[in-house]
Amino acid sequence: MAQSRLSRRKLLRTTALGAAAVVAAPYVRGAHAAGRLSIGFWDHWVPGANDTLTKLCQEWGEKEKVDLQIDYITSQGNKNLITIAAEHQARSGHDIIQMPTWEPLDKADALEPVDDIMQKIIAENGAASEAAQYLGKSRGKWVAVPATNGSQVKPPVARISLFKQHVGWDPTTAYPADGTNEELAEKWDWNMFLAAAEKCHKAGFPFGVGLGQTTDSVDWVGAVFASFGAQLVNEKGDITVKSDETRQVLDWFKKLVPFLPNDVFAYDDASNNKWLVAGKGALIMNPPSAWSVAKRDNPEVAKDCWHFATPRGPKGRYSPGLPYYWAIWSFSPNKSAAKSLLVHLSKLSSIEKMVAASNGYDIPAYAKALDFPTWREVGPPKGTVYHYPPRGKQIVSLAAAPAPPKIAAQIYTQATMTKMVAKCTQGGQSIDQAIAWAADELEGFMRT
């Protein structure tokens, strides 16, 4: 039998020497010593906004020695919602994923709590808005960090010349770049919106407001519902769709639809933008992305655009909101790096860069981050986005609120409100039939 050349004594000596060498060796930090981090960000509509975000992440990655993999996922065709749902089901995917509105609460069971970093962020940036807290906290704990990029409202964007000529009302006078003409602004309610829609339709420039199934349509229809006081489900989870308020709001939509283009029911989030940029319509409900694209593709239209407050309804002036969040999946293998990156992106200096890169599109959630010069300065026309962030008595509307998150997420995803409008307008059903249909659908959403 051949004898092993490695004796027990020799083995022990070699092992001890090896271990000592490892302990004593100087720590050499590689380029990506802190591992990898994959992020699924929402793909911005404003040209160039993604580049600034990438740069901010890369600065952090180089400093912290983390290898970054960034994917920009579009909300066109709800691709971001599909990706979130697929990763949630598969318990696999990005470390950080950007989620809109109800998604953090709906997927709270699969998210890493971020209370620890939110305390630091709030201490630096000031309190988070009520809307951001409502959708970002589950049982009093933050489950996701309010994102700056993508967080938006969808107020009216109108063509100044067309409004002056055909409506006889100048949005730049009612909502100038340095304040609000309260008297003129007071007249701006949903009835006036209806009258303006009729006049612009007759003039050949109909309003391009969507009634499809994607966020732009759902958000603005949700704001109209809220401003009429129509709730589908209350905060306790009771179905409250059968109400006079719902009948009133549907009746209002029945009056509006004949003045809209005949394919608004097929609109996605790009359709209304194209409508405005092509110079076909007098108004859309949108963040400044349509105007930003028009600056590049149709500068004459861009110069003629003005963003201003959402019309007032019987229950108040509700601005259609769509807050975004950065969430860390609980299955992420690199949670500490993910948290560190989110703290970096939530610094006031980072937020200011994102707001500037998006031409004021991104609306931060924090009190100290709402007075950057971008909203006053960008143009042309200068001051066009001054009234884009909700000012004065405006309330940020969250479509499907105040329903419990699991039900609200269903109402939002399945676009129940826009379908109700479509049923009693294009579908030829009565308002009561549309309400009965919605009640049946809502009953289905109560499944546990």
Place this chain on the structure above:
Amino acid sequence: MAELAAEAVRVPAGVRHTSLQKFMRRRSTIAFAMTLPLIVLIVALVIYPAFYSMYLATLNKSMQRFVGLGNFEFLFRRATFWMVVKQSCIFAISAVFFKALIGFFVAHFVHTIPTKGQRKWRGMLMVPWVIPTAISTIGWFWLFDPSYSAFNWLLGKFGVDPVPWLGHPLWARFSVILVNVWYGAPFFMIMYLAALKSVPEQLYEAAAIDGANWFQRLWYITLPMMRNIIAITVLFSLIVTFANFDIVRILTAGGPVDQTHVFATWAFLLGIQGNDIPLGAAVSLFMLPILGVSAIFILRGVRRRTIEA
């Protein structure tokens, strides 16, 4: 024990080798070995997911409790579900009918082209079928686009009002069926063309001598000779069309007001987007009996005709 071991040692190594070789050379063994990769794929990607979805369909929404057939009972009480059943049948039957009809006539036209120039026509006509559906459907979406529809631009040149291709339920149904027919007709064409080429020329010559006109030749020779191919192609296409997802998803996402949803897109909406996997699984499983029954009838006809032949 030691003797047995000695016996084993004495057995010539070549004998054992030969039996293994014999086993390996058996036709059934070779056939099994060659189909094994496919069997593994089918088990992993078809049979396992099928049984897993059956299991999922018996759970509650949070997938923590067994509810038996509760999900199906829930679906049967929903008007939207029956609307989706109706739409899936309209979509699949009308699309397969037009694909079969167009494929049949185009195959006849191509068959009459001399062999020399036929190949390029076959190639060109196959283009819709070989382009990935997601890409070609995006092209169609741009043609139908609400704001920039090229079709509407053309219609406008003739003074025709814009058509809401994807914005009105009837037009949207028409559009998704049209794209499906455009995509699927070449498959029928190539299958029919292969069948036409296998019909013996003597039969047509005999019919011509008997004075048969073109319709009689078609009715009494071509169609009976192609019947099995037609049946199998229709069955295959029916299964694929019933399970279609990409065309509807890209063009309309089931809208407007759910009126173009088919089983797959609605199951996706409920299961993935709506976070209700068991209900989504129940919707997708509903296709199984429909396709199973049609497969039994069609394949029974094929078998009967084969035996008669």
